[in-house]
Amino acid sequence: MxxxxxxxxxxxxxxxxxxxxxxxxxxxxxxxxxxxxxxxxxxxxxxxxxxxxxxxxxxxxxxxxxxxxxxxxxxxxxxxxxxxxxxxxxxxxxxxxxxxxxxxxxxxxMPAGGWQALVLRLTGIVLAVGLLGLAAFQNHWRARQAAVQAKQAQLESLHSRIRPHFLFNTLNTGVALVRRRPEEVERLLLDLADLFRAALAGPRQISLEDELALARRYLEIEALRFGDRLSVRWELPGVMPAVTVPALSIQPLVENAIRHGVEQLPAGGEVEIAVSTTPGTVVVRITNPLPHPGSHSHPGHRVGLNASQVRIEALTDGRGSVQTQVAGGRYIATVRLPVGT
Known part of the structure; x- marks a missing residue:
């Protein structure tokens, strides 16, 4: 992106x-x-x-x-x-x-030399200061463009890492579903097609509503695999805020909630996705239960979290953020998006 x-x-x-x-x-x-x-x-x-x-x-x-x-x-x-x-x-x-x-x-x-001399002096000063500013701007702009190109390369690298990351897990879900409940393969393939389409489209921006729809597709696939072990609660406003996000920036956070939360618990748990608004900001919060102390859970490589954080910060020019915390026995990932993004 x-x-x-x-x-x-x-x-x-x-x-x-x-x-x-x-x-x-x-x-x-x-x-x-x-x-x-x-x-x-x-x-x-x-x-x-x-x-x-x-x-x-x-x-x-x-x-x-x-x-x-x-x-x-x-x-x-x-x-x-x-x-x-x-x-x-x-x-x-x-x-x-x-x-x-x-x-x-x-x-x-009257100024020394008259107003004409004053105007000439002011013109010389403005030219000197302006040319210095012009040189500084050109150097700054070259450095800024180099930084943007470096950020673009980093985003493409992260995207190439996260694409097989979630596709591999989705395919595993499909394999398990085909073996256990072949009658639901059609539903899986439809959801899987949407996820493949989004992953293979490359870096781009989509509406928050469309990104949450991709997360819903992913959760529907995981619900087929986990059955009663997974429950999902959505708390969405009546009208979705008109903001854009990088494609596949919130879905990986939902995937982390499954892999490092629900999947690690024998009884499963609840994943909650909530969207709220404050003056000038849209907040998306994804929460999941924490594994029990001493369980053999895998901490992961934070690829999905890092990719989401870098891409959202790049889209919002540093005004947006992805933050995580633990509170009340649950892991919370909070995405903040400035209105007008």
């Missing part, structure tokens, strides 16, 4: 709170440097205040301009977007200087 689409667009990062805060801080830092480096006859703190207001206005106007042009800019290569942003920064510097000249030409003393 590819990483979240937003990772392929440099524009999306500009609208995040931490990015805006960093730009504000960088602007204040530039104002401090200019206030300390410039000879001025006025109060230096007042001079810093004027610089700060001017710089923040330039940055604000540039952000607004980029946001207004976000659709046409989304069709340009990231490096081209950076050059457009530099041009907008220059234009907004001239606009801000022109507004300042209109408002302040009769208020305070």
């Amino acid at each position: 590819p990483a979240n689409e937003s990772t392929n667009s440099p524009l999306d990062t500009l609208w995040r709170v931490h990015a805006i805060l960093w730009m504000v801080v960088a602007g204040e830092g530039l104002a401090v440097v200019l206030a300390l480096a410039t000879e001025t006859s006025s109060d230096r703190l007042t001079y810093f205040g004027r610089l700060s207001v001017a710089i923040q206005w330039v940055m604000l106007l540039t952000l607004v301009a980029i946001y207004a042009l976000r659709k046409p800019l989304s069709r340009i290569r990231p490096q081209g977007v950076a050059y457009v942003a530099l041009c907008l920064l220059l234009i907004n510097t001239w606009v801000t200087a022109g507004i300042a000249w209109l408002l302040m030409r009769d208020v305070g003393p």
Whole structure:
């Protein structure tokens, strides 16, 4: 599964709170440097205040301009977007200087060399800072793309490991069913076909409802094998939240609940799948009973859990998570998905 689409667009990062805060801080830092480096006859703190207001206005106007042009800019290569942003920064510097000249030409003393010299100095400063920022962006973008490619390779590796992992167990279930209850083979084959189709389709994103349907298919197969030893309880909302998940990211957690919980208990147990919502988050919780202390249970290699965790974090750009805990004698796997994924 590819990483979240937003990772392929440099524009999306500009609208995040931490990015805006960093730009504000960088602007204040530039104002401090200019206030300390410039000879001025006025109060230096007042001079810093004027610089700060001017710089923040330039940055604000540039952000607004980029946001207004976000659709046409989304069709340009990231490096081209950076050059457009530099041009907008220059234009907004001239606009801000022109507004300042209109408002302040009769208020305070004329800058040394006149307003034209001031505009030239500001243009030089903006070009120097902008070109440095452009070089830093290009290096950052190359590193980000390399990280995305490395993450994609890791996801494909995990997917190739988990595919035979659950198909092998499903086939074993089918073999056991054919021997003991051949009349139910048709039901098995239908469910198995859905699981094969999902596994062989490769990394992709599907709706949470479709992913839970795959988990239901898997549980139906396991119910044929375990009989009365397995009970399943679903707690689902009337309307399923409209979020997407990587295909086969929740089903492996359900499979773990069977293999490391119910299967290890002679009397079996109950697997519970619950979906709930909180403001801005969809929570999927899978719980299963714990094996008895001293039982010869296999801890497993955590392939399914690790694959689900990495793929969900990649899809949600780190905002989603998969966490596990033990509480009340049950093992709990909790998946959190941000709304809008």
